[in-house]
Amino acid sequence: MRARAKRWVTLCRLWLLVTVTVAAGGVTSGASATPGDLDPSFSRDGFLRLDIGGRSAADAVAIDGASKIVVAATTGSLSQRSLSVARLNANGRLDRGFAHDGIAELEPDLVALGDASDIGLLPDGRVVVAAAGGSEIVVSRLLADGRPDPSFAGDGAVEISFGTPVGVGGIVVAADGTTSVAGSTTGVSDRSSGEIVLAQLTPFGELDSSYSGDGVATYRFPEATDSDASGIALQSDGATLVAGSGGAGGETDLAVARFEPDGDLDPTFSEDGSVRLTAEGDPDLSSDVALDSAGRAVLAGCCSRGVLRLEPDGDVDQTFAQGGSRGYGFSSDLLELDAVDRINTILNVGGCSRGCLDRNYVLARLNQDGSVDRRFSGDGLVSQDFALHGDAAYDMAIQQNGRIVVVGQSGRQVLVARHEVSSGKPDADGDRRRDRADRCPTRYGRTESGCPKFSRTLSFKRSRAADLFSGRLRSRDDKCVNRRRIEVRLELPGFDKILREVTTDVFGRWKADAALSPGVYYAMVDSDFRPQIGKCGEARSNEITIR
Numbered sequence: 001m002r003a004r005a006k007r008w009v010t011l012c013r014l015w016l017l018v019t020v021t022v023a024a025g026g027v028t029s030g031a032s033a034t035p036g037d038l039d040p041s042f043s044r045d046g047f048l049r050l051d052i053g054g055r056s057a058a059d060a061v062a063i064d065g066a067s068k069i070v071v072a073a074t075t076g077s078l079s080q081r082s083l084s085v086a087r088l089n090a091n092g093r094l095d096r097g098f099a100h101d102g103i104a105e106l107e108p109d110l111v112a113l114g115d116a117s118d119i120g121l122l123p124d125g126r127v128v129v130a131a132a133g134g135s136e137i138v139v140s141r142l143l144a145d146g147r148p149d150p151s152f153a154g155d156g157a158v159e160i161s162f163g164t165p166v167g168v169g170g171i172v173v174a175a176d177g178t179t180s181v182a183g184s185t186t187g188v189s190d191r192s193s194g195e196i197v198l199a200q201l202t203p204f205g206e207l208d209s210s211y212s213g214d215g216v217a218t219y220r221f222p223e224a225t226d227s228d229a230s231g232i233a234l235q236s237d238g239a240t241l242v243a244g245s246g247g248a249g250g251e252t253d254l255a256v257a258r259f260e261p262d263g264d265l266d267p268t269f270s271e272d273g274s275v276r277l278t279a280e281g282d283p284d285l286s287s288d289v290a291l292d293s294a295g296r297a298v299l300a301g302c303c304s305r306g307v308l309r310l311e312p313d314g315d316v317d318q319t320f321a322q323g324g325s326r327g328y329g330f331s332s333d334l335l336e337l338d339a340v341d342r343i344n345t346i347l348n349v350g351g352c353s354r355g356c357l358d359r360n361y362v363l364a365r366l367n368q369d370g371s372v373d374r375r376f377s378g379d380g381l382v383s384q385d386f387a388l389h390g391d392a393a394y395d396m397a398i399q400q401n402g403r404i405v406v407v408g409q410s411g412r413q414v415l416v417a418r419h420e421v422s423s424g425k426p427d428a429d430g431d432r433r434r435d436r437a438d439r440c441p442t443r444y445g446r447t448e449s450g451c452p453k454f455s456r457t458l459s460f461k462r463s464r465a466a467d468l469f470s471g472r473l474r475s476r477d478d479k480c481v482n483r484r485r486i487e488v489r490l491e492l493p494g495f496d497k498i499l500r501e502v503t504t505d506v507f508g509r510w511k512a513d514a515a516l517s518p519g520v521y522y523a524m525v526d527s528d529f530r531p532q533i534g535k536c537g538e539a540r541s542n543e544i545t546i547r
Contacts, residue, residue, distance in 0.1 A: 035375060036363055036382035039403055039418040043092030047386060047417035049410050050094075052084050052103055058407035058414045060119040060395045067399055068095055071407055072119040072129050073414050082106070083117055083131050085142060088416065090399070099146025106131075106140055106157075120173035130171040130181045136161050137168055137183055139201060153205030160199050160207070160216070169196075169229030169244060170288070175482070175506040177203030182232040182242045185218075195220045196229040196242060198259060212263030219265070221246030221255045221276050231288030235295065236478030238507045239266055243289035243299055246276045253278045254301050256289060256310065261507075270314030277308075277316070293443075293452070295476045307366065321370025361393040361406070363419060376421075384417065386410045439531045451534040454480045460523040460541030467516045469500075471523055471541060473508035480536035481508030484525060488512045491520040491543075520545050 038046025050056070053075055060072040069088040074081045083106040087098040094102030106129065117131040125144030130137060137160045141152040148156025162185050169182040179201040186194045196219045200211040207215025220227045224246030231243040238261035246255040257274035258266040265273025288300050296317060297310040309320035316325075362383045365376040372380035385391060392415075393408040404419040435441040438450030445452035459471040469488055473481045481504060488500040499521075500512040520543050527538040 034377065035365075035421050036377035037420045038384070039420050041091065042403075042418040043416075046419070047410075047415065048092050049386075050086060050414035050416060052086065052414060055412045056414045057392070057409035058394060058416065059117045061397045061405055061407040061416075062119050062121045063397045063399050063405065064121050064125050065123060066125070067401075069397075069405055069416065070119060070121060070127055071414065071416060072117045072131075074117065074131075083129065085119070085127055085129060085146070086414070087146070092416070092418070097145065099142075104142055104146040118168055118171040120171045120179065122173060122177060123175055126177075128171065128173050128179055130168050130179075132166055132168045132183065135164055135166055137166055137181055137199070139171075139179060139181060139205070141205065151204060158201065158205045162197060166197065169242070170232035172232050172234040172240070174234065174238075178208070179203075180232065180234065180240055182229040182240075184228045184230075184244065194226045194228055196227050196244065196257065198229075198232075198240065198242060198263070200263070210262065217259060217263040219257055219274070221257070221274055222272070224248050224253075224255070224276065227255070231290075231299075233289045233291050233297070235291060236476075236481055236507065237261070237472075237474060241289050241291070241297055243287075243297075243301075251278075254299065254308070256297060256299065256314070258314070268313065275310070275314045293477060307370070309370070319369065321366075325370075361391060361408070363404070363406075365421075382419070386415065386417075391415060440534055441532075443532070443534060445534060447535075449529075449535070451529070451531075452477075453535045453537065455537045456480055456525065456539040458486070458523055458525055458539040458541040460521075460544060462521075462544050462546075468511060468513050469521070469523070469544075470509070470511045473504050473510070473525060473539070475508075475536065477534070477536070478506075479530070479533050482506045484508070484528075484536075486510050486512070487524045487526075488514060489522055489524055491522070516546055518546050 040046055052073060056073055056075045058071045058073045062070050064070060067090045069090070071086045071088070073084050073086060075084060076082055085099070085104045085106065087095040087102055089095050096102055098104065117129055120128040122128070126149060127142040128139065129142075130139045132138075138157060139160070140157040141149040142156065143149050150156060152158070160181070165186045166183050169184055171179065171181050173179050181199045181201070183197045183199070184194050185197055198217045198219070200208040200215055202208050209215060211217070226247045227244065229242050229244040233241045235241065240259045241256060242259065243256045245252050247253065253276050255274060255276040258269035259273070260266045267273055269275070290298050292298055295312050299308040299310070301308065306325055307321070308325040309317040311317050362381055364381045365373040366380070367373050374380060376382070391408065391410045393406045395408070396404055396406045398404060402421050404421055406417045406419065408415045433450035440449065440451035443452055447453060454475050454477045456473060456475040458473050460469065461471060462469055471486070473484060473486065475481050483506070484504050486502050486504060487498050488502070489496045489498055499514045502510045502512045504510045522543045523541040525539050527536060529535045
């Protein structure tokens with residue numbers, strides 16, 4: 001996810017909200033609905049303005065497993081703000097079972113001038129919020145009922161001090177509660193000498209000493225005097241992608257870095273762990289990064305590139321939009337596009353900063369190949385305006401039924417809106433298999449079942465210090481590696497004996513002990529099929545011979 005970076009710009013233009021359909025579309029929602037329309041089942045007319053006191057704006061949104069909408073919002077003036085978390089039911093009404101009548105107020109005066117917040121969720125409904133205040137990033141965790149989580153840093157919040165002004169770029173939360181926060185520091189005397197910071201917290205709210213030595217990795221893009229982080233994504237193998245910009249001499253370029261699970265740069269990504277994409281003319285900034293179902297990074301940014309896709313090795317994917325990127329003509333406004341990948345959909349938000357009096361946002365959609373989706377409102381674009389004083393979209397999320405939830409600001413209030421994405425046609429994901437016969441109606445798959453296929457690889461090694469085997473299951477879809485059964489087998493004449501059965505962790509890692517005798521050993525995972533997800537292929541590891 002990402003956190004909105006608030007910058008003043010010279011021109012006020014339309015807010016741009018770009019949706020990229022990556023191998024799937026939304027679920028059929030009703031024959032009378034037109035893709036892009038406001039959803040009338042949400043708060044009666046498709047949107048609501050939430051008054052949480054003073055001048056308010058929603059910075060981030062996430063959808064929990066019960067389809068409830070969780071919103072992080074800031075309230076107050078530019079010099080003094082407070083942070084709140086609101087939870088809405090799927091119909092748009094405040095969830096009265098969360099905190100105080102649906103709104104939890106966090107530490108007052110938390111968010112400093114120019115900074116914002118981001119939000120992440122655990123599978124059990126707990127909420128993690130990151131926000132910046134001065135030289136600190138504060139990470140708070142709430143229980144599913146909105147109370148501070150006492151198992152997190154003792155009182156539900158932890159402060160990470162950097163000794164220099166810092167802003168939040170985004171937050172991701174792993175299924176086990178490990179939390180990664182990306183941010184950017186600026187020099188005290190020279191505000192253009194910024195660095196990327198990436199902090200990792202254990203599930204108990206402590207800095208993870210196994211990550212970069214002290215729990216915090218710092219980085220500046222090559223040949224850049226200033227580096228900024230504005231988006232973060234977590235790969236299924238535990239690696240972290242951080243998107244932002246690198247600048248020097250008045251030139252700013254879109255940039256991405258990939259960090260391994262221990263905090264080191266990944267040398268297999270663009271040779272040195274990062275890529276900086278230089279373009280002539282307007283500055284290029286990446287305001288977010290998301291991963292599609294093939295593990296490719298999709299970037300939303302400004303200004304000439306718009307939406308950009310990278311191959312897993314960091315090279316620009318030239319097959320996307322017939323050249324690697326899709327622009328929208330907003331080449332001088334320093335647009336900030338926020339990308340969120342939920343299942344097979346990537347969405348991007350962008351626009352101008354506070355102060356524009358006549359603004360609205362535009363919702364657009366691209367196909368998987370980067371072309372405009374003409375099924376979406378006819379031309380792929382929907383413009384939305386709610387108030388005379390302007391509306392701004394700062395983040396978005398996708399519900400399980402495919403509908404798009406947009407949050408931001410309308411006048412002086414928090415804005416939450418929900419859009420339809422399907423016209424009710426029988427092939428919602430566009431894979432040419434009717435939904436009635438499609439076992440994965442929301443996932444693109446050109447197979448008889450209508451579901452995608454995912455190959456897997458399985459590594460296998462032995463510890464010499466003990467009779468212990470370990471390995472890792474890998475796939476481009478993390479659902480094919482998370483909590484899967486691994487069999488350790490011994491080859492015997494006529495049949496193979498299963499010695500141990502173990503289950504992988506959320507990243508596909510596993511361990512198994514066994515009393516070993518001479519023979520040939522290997523590990524195996526059988527293929528399996530899950531409706532709504534797809535088929536995960538079988539995999540056999542390398543062999544280990546014990547003499």
